[in-house]
Amino acid sequence: MDEAMRPYKGLRVLDAGQGIAAPYCAMMLAACGADVIKLEPAEGDWSRGLGTAKDGVSVMTVSFNRGKRSVVLDLKSPEGRAAAAKLAAGADVLIEAFRPGVAARIGLGPENAKPDAVCLSISGFGQTGPYSERPCTDSVAQAFSGLVALNDGADGVPHKVGAFVSDMATGIYAFSAVQVALAARAQDTTPRRRVIDMSLMAASSNLLMQQIGEWGVQGKPAAPPNAPAGAYQCSDGAWVMVTLVREAEWLAIAEVLGIQDAARDPRFATFPLRWENREALYAIVRAAFIKRPSAEWVKLLQGARLLADRVNTPLDWLSNEHVVASGAVTRVQQPQLGEVPLPALPGLGHWHALAPTLGQHTAEVLAEIGA
Structure with a gap:
């Protein structure tokens, strides 16, 4: 040190x-x-x-x-x-x-x-x-x-x-x-x-x-601002975490996942609507992710400059090439x-x-x- x-x-x-x-x-x-x-x-x-x-x-x-x-x-x-x-x-x-x-x-x-x-x-x-x-x-x-x-x-x-x-x-x-x-x-x-x-x-x-402030201002449970952010299981059994902070990223995610119809669905047009109709949306996204292994999805999503990565265990983290190379x-x-x-x-x-x-x-x- x-x-x-x-x-x-x-x-x-x-x-x-x-x-x-x-x-x-x-x-x-x-x-x-x-x-x-x-x-x-x-x-x-x-x-x-x-x-x-x-x-x-x-x-x-x-x-x-x-x-x-x-x-x-x-x-x-x-x-x-x-x-x-x-x-x-x-x-x-x-x-x-x-x-x-x-x-x-x-x-x-x-x-x-x-x-x-x-x-x-x-x-x-x-x-x-x-x-x-x-x-x-x-x-x-x-x-x-x-x-x-x-x-x-x-x-x-x-x-x-x-x-x-x-x-x-x-x-x-x-x-x-x-x-x-x-x-x-x-x-x-x-x-x-x-x-x-x-x-x-x-x-x-x-x-x-932020959550305490948001719920306090609204006086009721506040929806997370970024549906369909979350972890999704892939065909190899591993999970990928994806999130979004701008509306345009939802369109990009839908394009990468091959669910363009969902991007055009009026039920999913905005963050609030996507949260309101989240169960239907999550089902569509889950069905897409399960078609490919995690490494492919991470490469595709990151290639589109989207916020996504593999869900690692502590052992995965310890052996990760970036962790090793950066001396973390x-x-x-x-x-x-x-x-x-x-x-x-x-x-x-x-x-x-x-x-x-x-x-x-x-x-x-x-x-x-x-x-």
């Missing part, structure tokens, strides 16, 4: 989060040069045991905790809380993801931080309001925000997105907010503590900014798991740091703070 993109050297971050959202934010700060201390209970971050895991390190651990130092403390003991308080008091950025109110009770709240610290709290629904105590996960956030409602499957059932989009978005928005706070801190003439209230609810809803993959040589292929960090590049084992740096860090 380019050293010019690591401006946070010398910055101390205490990451008291588990799972994805808070650790992802902290990992991005580590990638940018910060010294990130990951505070864990004796059993470790719960993500250490999810998915492919060995000796307390999982692929999820590597994905979201590279480049950190792991410290294990018993926050139920006076000694553990005293050490945690010392860590909090020395952190430039304090990150916690407990239920609202818990961090303050165990000495990890903003009042325990430096006078000029950036304090980030991540929760499901925020620190205030009637839902602040509700438990929340990525799936719950997707459902609450409206994302699941907009993701109808062919079975007519609303589905969550397969990726952890709410958690990931929360981590990204948190990383952005922390950077803004650090930039503001650099302009201070007197110390000022900044507190950031970040929630999965807020992050997830921002992914639906980082390969982390994690001792417990072997080679872990991960996407390069957008805009930052390759980050090859290893994930720590549970408590790997406890003695080292406690010695640094005299605890």
